[in-house]
Amino acid sequence: MRRLFGAPFAARTWREYAYALLATLFAVPAFVLVGVLGIVASVGTLVMVGLPVLIGVLVLARASVRWHRIPARAVLGWDWPSPPPRRRRSYVAVLGDGVAWRALLYALAHFPLVVTAAYLGGVLVVSGTLFLTYPLWWLVVPDAFGLVDDATWAQTLWPSVQGFAAVMTFPWLVRLLVGVDRVLVRVLLEPGGERRRIAALETGRDVLTADAARTLRRVERDLHDGTQARLVSLGVTLSRIEQRVDDPAVAGLVTAAQETVTEALAELRDIVRRIHPPALDAGLATALETLAARNAVPTTLAVDLPVAPSDATATAAYFAVAELLANVTRHASATRAEVRVRGDGDGLRLVVRDDGRGGAAVGTGSGLRGLAERARALDGTFAIDSPAGGPTAITMTLGR
The missing domain is CATH 3.30.565.10 (Histidine kinase-like ATPase, C-terminal domain)
Incomplete structure (x- = not known):
C-alpha cells in the first residue's frame, strides 16, 4: 500500500517524467527529420527519386541514436553501448545497415511514447491536483471568476475523487510508457548477445592490433637507435684494431669478426625495414x-x-x-x-x-x-x- 500511494511522490516517478519532458525536446526534431523524410522517400520511390532521400533518412536515423542517449544518460543514468560503425560507406551498405533500420523504427516509436508521457502526465498532475483540492477552493474562493460554483460540501467530494484517481494514475502511466521505451531500446538499439560478443571481439582485435603495431615500432626504434648503433661502433673499433695489429693471425681473426659484424648489420637493417619500412x-x-x-x-x-x-x-x-x-x-x-x-x-x-x-x-x-x-x-x-x-x-x- 505504501508503494501504491507513495508512487506520485517517489523520486523514480519524477525522474522518469523529467526524462519524458527532456526526451521530447530531442524526439521532436528527430521524428520530424526522420519521419517526414521517410514519407518523402516512400512516396518518391515510386518515381525513382526517393532512394537518395531514403539513404539520408537511414544516415540520420543512425545518428539520432546519440540524441536519444543524452536525456537517458542525463536524467536516468541509463546508457547503452554505441552501435558498431559501418564497415563500408557505400550506398548499398547504408541500405543494408541493420542498425540504421532499427534506429529508424525506434525513432518512429519513441516519439509518441515520450510525447504521450510528457503531455498526459502533465495533464494528470495539474488537473488531478486542482480537482483533489477542490473542497479547499470551495471553502476559500466564493465562486470567484466562476471557478467554484454553489455546490454543497458533499458535492465537492466527487471532483476530489476524480482528482485523486488522476494523481494516482500519473506515476503508473509514466512508468508504463517509459518502461515500453526501455524495452524498445533493449530490443532495437542495444546490441544483442551475439552482436555484443562480436563488437567485443572486434574492439579487442583493434586494441591488440594497435598495441602490436606500437610494440613493433618501439622494437624498431630500439634496434635502430641502440643495437644497430652499437654494431656500427663495434665495426669501427675492430677496424682500428686491425690497423694496429702486426700479427697476421690475429689480424685475420679481427677481419673475420669485422665481416661478421657487417653481415649482422645488414640482417638487422633488413629486419628493421620489415618491421616498419622507412618509406x-x-x-x-x-x-x-x-x-x-x-x-x-x-x-x-x-x-x-x-x-x-x-x-x-x-x-x-x-x-x-x-x-x-x-x-x-x-x-x-x-x-x-x-x-x-x-x-x-x-x-x-x-x-x-x-x-x-x-x-x-x-x-x-x-x-x-x-x-x-x-x-x-x-x-x-x-x-x-x-x-x-x-x-x-x-x-x-x-x-x-
Missing part, C-alpha cells in the same frame, strides 16, 4: 609511389586516401603491394601493371592488376597465402581473379 615515414601514398617507380615492370598508381589509415593497416598495405609487384616481376611475364588504393575511415581497398600469363593462386606456404592471412587478421578480404592466360587482378581489403 612509410612520409605516408603510405609516398611509399607506394616509390614502390611503383622502382618496379621493373612499368606500373601506374592511383591512390585516394582522404583519411590516413592506421599504422598497422598502412604497413600491411605497403607489404602487400610490395609482395604483389614482386610477384608480377618474377612470375607474371607482364608488360605493365596497375595499382589502385582507395581508403576511408573504415579501412582501405587495394587492387593490383597485370597483363601477364595469369594462373596465380593461393598455395600452401606461398606469399599469397600469407597476404590472405594478413588480410583476415585485419578484418579484411583477399580475392584473386587470375585465369590461365591472364590478366590477373588481386583485390585486398583491410580494416581500420
Whole structure:
C-alpha cells in the first residue's frame, strides 16, 4: 500500500517524467527529420527519386541514436553501448545497415511514447491536483471568476475523487510508457548477445592490433637507435684494431669478426625495414609511389586516401603491394601493371592488376597465402581473379 500511494511522490516517478519532458525536446526534431523524410522517400520511390532521400533518412536515423542517449544518460543514468560503425560507406551498405533500420523504427516509436508521457502526465498532475483540492477552493474562493460554483460540501467530494484517481494514475502511466521505451531500446538499439560478443571481439582485435603495431615500432626504434648503433661502433673499433695489429693471425681473426659484424648489420637493417619500412615515414601514398617507380615492370598508381589509415593497416598495405609487384616481376611475364588504393575511415581497398600469363593462386606456404592471412587478421578480404592466360587482378581489403 505504501508503494501504491507513495508512487506520485517517489523520486523514480519524477525522474522518469523529467526524462519524458527532456526526451521530447530531442524526439521532436528527430521524428520530424526522420519521419517526414521517410514519407518523402516512400512516396518518391515510386518515381525513382526517393532512394537518395531514403539513404539520408537511414544516415540520420543512425545518428539520432546519440540524441536519444543524452536525456537517458542525463536524467536516468541509463546508457547503452554505441552501435558498431559501418564497415563500408557505400550506398548499398547504408541500405543494408541493420542498425540504421532499427534506429529508424525506434525513432518512429519513441516519439509518441515520450510525447504521450510528457503531455498526459502533465495533464494528470495539474488537473488531478486542482480537482483533489477542490473542497479547499470551495471553502476559500466564493465562486470567484466562476471557478467554484454553489455546490454543497458533499458535492465537492466527487471532483476530489476524480482528482485523486488522476494523481494516482500519473506515476503508473509514466512508468508504463517509459518502461515500453526501455524495452524498445533493449530490443532495437542495444546490441544483442551475439552482436555484443562480436563488437567485443572486434574492439579487442583493434586494441591488440594497435598495441602490436606500437610494440613493433618501439622494437624498431630500439634496434635502430641502440643495437644497430652499437654494431656500427663495434665495426669501427675492430677496424682500428686491425690497423694496429702486426700479427697476421690475429689480424685475420679481427677481419673475420669485422665481416661478421657487417653481415649482422645488414640482417638487422633488413629486419628493421620489415618491421616498419622507412618509406612509410612520409605516408603510405609516398611509399607506394616509390614502390611503383622502382618496379621493373612499368606500373601506374592511383591512390585516394582522404583519411590516413592506421599504422598497422598502412604497413600491411605497403607489404602487400610490395609482395604483389614482386610477384608480377618474377612470375607474371607482364608488360605493365596497375595499382589502385582507395581508403576511408573504415579501412582501405587495394587492387593490383597485370597483363601477364595469369594462373596465380593461393598455395600452401606461398606469399599469397600469407597476404590472405594478413588480410583476415585485419578484418579484411583477399580475392584473386587470375585465369590461365591472364590478366590477373588481386583485390585486398583491410580494416581500420
